[in-house]
Amino acid sequence: MNSRFIKKNRGGCVLMRMKAGLALVAAVSGLMMGCVEESSREQAPEGLASKDDARVHELSKATSRGREFWLAFPGNYQATAVLTLFIAGDTATTGQVRVPGQGLSFDFSVTPGQVTAVALPSSVAQVAVDGVEPKGIHVTAGADISVYGLNRLLQTTDAFLGLPTASLGTDYVVQAYPNVNVLNGSQFSVVATEDATEVTITPASGVGNHAAGVPFQVALNKGQAYQLRSTAAAPSDVSGTLVHATRPVAVFGGHQCANIPDGTTIACDYLVEQLPPTSTWGRRFVTVPLATRLGGDTFRFAAARDGTQVSLNGAVVAQLQRGQVFQTNIQGSASITANEPILVTQYSNGSGFDGIPSDPFMMLVPPFEQFAAQYTVTTPSSGFRSNFANIVVPNGVVAEVMLDGALIPASQFQAIGASGFSGAQLPVALGAHHLSAPQPFGVMLYGFDAYDSYGYPGGMALAPVAEVSKLTLSPREGIAVVGDLYCVTATVRDAADRPLAGVRVDFAASGVNSAVASVNTTADGQAEFCFEGTAPGEDVVTASIGSVTDQVQVTWTKPNAPPIVDAGPDLEGMASQQLTLRGSASDPDGDPLTYAWSYVAPPGVHCTFGSPSAPVSSIQCDGAGTVTVSLTTHDGTATATDSAQVVLGWASELTMCGLPRYTNGTSLKACGWATAGGSSTGIVSAYFTVDGGAPIPVMPDAGGGYVSTQLHLTEGTHVVRLSVVDALGHVTWREQTVSADFTPPVLVILSPTEQETNPDPVVTMVIQQQDASPATVVTQGFVTEDVPAGSNVLRHTVDLVHRDWSLVHVRATDAAGNTTEVVARVYVAP
Structure with a gap:
């Protein structure tokens, strides 16, 4: 081994680097041989909250927190490494760390705000070059926790963020780093979470007895771990190896000690990451260069599907098939896009690359689709003189990003081309930091010292965004009133038309109104977005998941002022008299109006309107009593109604002789008495009717008097009415009901x-x-x-x-x- 390219210890604790997921509890501790006990007393920051403000909705449920984990420690370049699990949570709980294959068991307890360290013997580390070992590590707890693994040697250390069993998958593409003929040890590991798991591995390059591109199978039971390491000469690389399992597995990628970017660069460092399944990969990425470094950073892009085209700042840089990896150096901020999901990894080059105090590290770059709205991160407690947070945010909220409760000046951000994002490199002090914004954004935390460094993403969701095939919005068109809420529903499905849960949908309304929100899909694959219109006109609502989008339109109309209506004054008159109704109405918006008169009268009284659909009309009723008349007007949207009272009296005094309610006679005498009213107009006619039939005239005196007639009835129930008419044409009537029954029981x-x-x-x-x-x-x-x-x-x-x-x-x-x-x-x- 060429010692020029092995990292030299400079007296500080070696980095514990955490690649954190959503709801991050990051405990990055500066450790060396004498630092383990101290690290167990370090405080862990709070877990990430599920909301930022009213515009940011529920975040992904698929995160790096969980209650069950299957982990492993891929081998360092020496077998004497110190192995430690760091466990944190925001709920007090207890749990157990077990290595079933070695009969090891360790109980632990979690105190909110603190980190619990569980030390494991070095024998737990994998040593096989191509083999299965009983070294799977099972972590269980009674409440959600975050788990970090530290694999430490004095001169080469790295750490990984454990992914819970619930977030694991069955399809992976390995990302590691190639051999450069200094210390050749490109490697990956697979841990089974269930018995009878068959793993099919297709090496990207020849490794030992396994030819490139030729699949081979490994049978694993729960807790067994398989490791494959390439010790072949450069450019041998396990990156791009395809791993497919019949049941969910945990996959780790890395290197025993890698020189980055090549073998001429001092110095090497152990690399390890737990890799996310391909179902969680994304299509859109924005990056900011590492602060203080010169000459750019090394990036690698891995493809999960054939026909993957990768573009850098709008220019195509790679055409990849499934399992292919493209490596490049990127100087400055960049926008990375792909037509298919990819895995993006950013590497810090060795200190020999630019002479800047630093060291290689490897961190996964979360896709925009997996961003969150707030993060809690922490630097190591000591050992790193320079610490930074790289932040990428949507352009519209550069003035609204908070760091530890204070707004970050917008001048700190620079636009990243035409990506729609801006980036900033922010120096941060040692300790925990909280960042938030009104829209999802990305955070990367890292730091440097002499021949030392660390870096990890501040957090990410683990939703199945790579599986998104269909995104549809409904309703396709809508009409809403300014001041109301208008809602659209996004439905997200995969290629088999199955709903996808936990996927963040980004909504934006543009036009006469503007609004943004991010909402995660529910179990039925749906996410609802509601916003209030403040101006009339047209809006376009766009829903997007990375590069998958859909749009609908909504028309906002001004609020409608209801009509103002008046039914006119109350009236008094006589039964059968035609009275004028003087109604009126107006509309504040000038909208055309329609009108309709209606009435409510005492029983037996019937009325008619002269013009029932005009504001000025007339009413005539055939009986006395109080009649309520109502004028209703409608402007096409709103309705208004007003009422007036019409009090009607009789023109004459009239009584009827009592008729039997039931009779079996076919002939019946009907009679009555009529007296002229106070108008002295006199009674000019009188008549009986049966069931509203033809009048049967009777002749009273002009001033009134007794009248009678003989009625001939058919069997049945009849209404007998006596009516008198005065000289003004006013009719007064009384009526009785008679049932003629000629049939015996x-x-x-x-x-x-x-x-x-x-x-x-x-x-x-x-x-x-x-x-x-x-x-x-x-x-x-x-x-x-x-x-x-x-x-x-x-x-x-x-x-x-x-x-x-x-x-x-x-x-x-x-x-x-x-x-x-x-x-x-x-x-x-x-």
């Missing part, structure tokens, strides 16, 4: 029948009676019952006294005077 004895033998003289007679009028039914002269009109079944109990044959008499008489009698023969056993 129907009586039937249902039981007992003559064929029945009754055991007791006390017998219940069941009688069916039917008549158009109410009736009275009498049995044996003393059991009496009044029944309504219609069909009735009666039960009359009588005591026949004697045992033998008896006659039972039943009589029914209706209200009209019709009678029916029946006699039943009833036998009582002796």
Whole structure:
């Protein structure tokens, strides 16, 4: 080994580097042999909250926090490395770290705001070059936790962020770093989370007995870990190796000790990352160069699908097939886009690259689709003199980004080409820091010292954004009123038309109004966005997930002022008199109006309008009493109504002789008395009507008097009305109801029948009676019952006294005077 390219310790603690996910609890500790106990007392920052403000909605549920993890420690360049798990959470809980294959078990407890260190023996580290070892590490807890793994040697150390079992997948593309003929050890590991897991591995380059591009299988049970390491000469690289499993697995990529960018650069460093499944990769990335460094940073792009085209600042730089990796140096801020999901990794070059105090590190760059709205991050507690946060934010919120409760000056940000984002390099002090913005943004934290460095993304979601195939908005068009909320729903599905949950959808309304929000899809693959319009006109609502977008339109109309309506003054008059209704209405917006009159009158009184759809109209009612009239107007949107009272009296005094309610006669005398009203106009005519039929004139005296006539009725119910008319044409009327019933009741004895033998003289007679009028039914002269009109079944109990044959008499008489009698023969056993 060429010692020129091995990192030299400069007396400080070696970095514990955490690649953090969403809801980050980052505990990055400066450690060396004497630092482990101190690190266990370091405080962990708070977990990331789920909201920023009213414009930022629920964040992804798929994060780096969880209650179950399967982890491993890929081998460092020496087998004596110190292995430590750091566990943090914002809920007090307990848990267990187990290495089932080695019979190891360690209990732990979590105190919010602190980091718990669990030391593992160095024998847990993987040493196989091409083999399966029982070295899977199982971490379980009673509440959500974050887990970080530290693999430390005095001169080469790295750390990884553990991904919970719930966020794992079955398809991976390895990202590591190539051999450069200094210390050749490009490697990756696979850990099974379930028994009977078959892993198919397709090496990107020849490794040992495995030829490039030729798949081979590894069978794993729960807790078993497979490691494949390339010790072949440059440019051997396990990057781009395809890993596909029948059940979810954890995959780690890295290097025993890598020189970056090549073998001429001092010095090498151990690399390790737990890799996200390809389902969580993205298509849009924005990056900012590492502060203080000269000559740019090394980047690698890995493709998960054939036909992947990668562009850098709008120019195509790579055409990749599945498993291919492209490496380049990028100077300055950059926008990276791809037509298919990719994995982007940013590397710090060795200090020999530019002579700046530094060291290689490797960190995953979260895609824009996996950004969050706030982060809590921390630097190591010591050992790094220079610490920075690189921030990329949408251009529209550069003046609204908060760092530790204070706004970051907008002048700190520079636009990143035409990406729509701006970036900043912010020096930060040692310790924890909280960052937030009203829209999702990205954070990368890193630091340098002599031959030392660290770096990790401040957080990211782990939603299945790479699986997004369809994004549709509904409704396609809409109309809303200024001042109201208008809502659209985005539906997100994969290529098999299955809903995708936990995917962040970015919404933006533009036009006469503007609004933005980020909303995560629910279990049905839907996300709802609502915004308020403040101006009339047209808006376009855009929903996007990376480069997948859809748009709909909404038209905002001005708020409608309802019409103002007046039904006119209250009126007094006579029955049958035509009275003028003087209604009016106006509309503040000048909208055309429609009108409609309606009324509510006492029972039996009927009214008509002269012009029912005009504001000025007339009303004429055929009876007396108080009538409520209402004028309703409509402007096409709103309705308004006003009412007035019309009090009507009779012009003459009129009474009718009392008519029988029921009669069985075909002829009936109708009579009455009429007296002229106070107007002295006199009564000019009088007449009877039956059921509104033809008038039957009668002639009273001019001043009124007695009138009568003989009516001939048909069977049925009739309304008899007496009307008188004065000289002004005013009609006064009274009416009564008469039912003419010429049909006797129907009586039937249902039981007992003559064929029945009754055991007791006390017998219940069941009688069916039917008549158009109410009736009275009498049995044996003393059991009496009044029944309504219609069909009735009666039960009359009588005591026949004697045992033998008896006659039972039943009589029914209706209200009209019709009678029916029946006699039943009833036998009582002796």
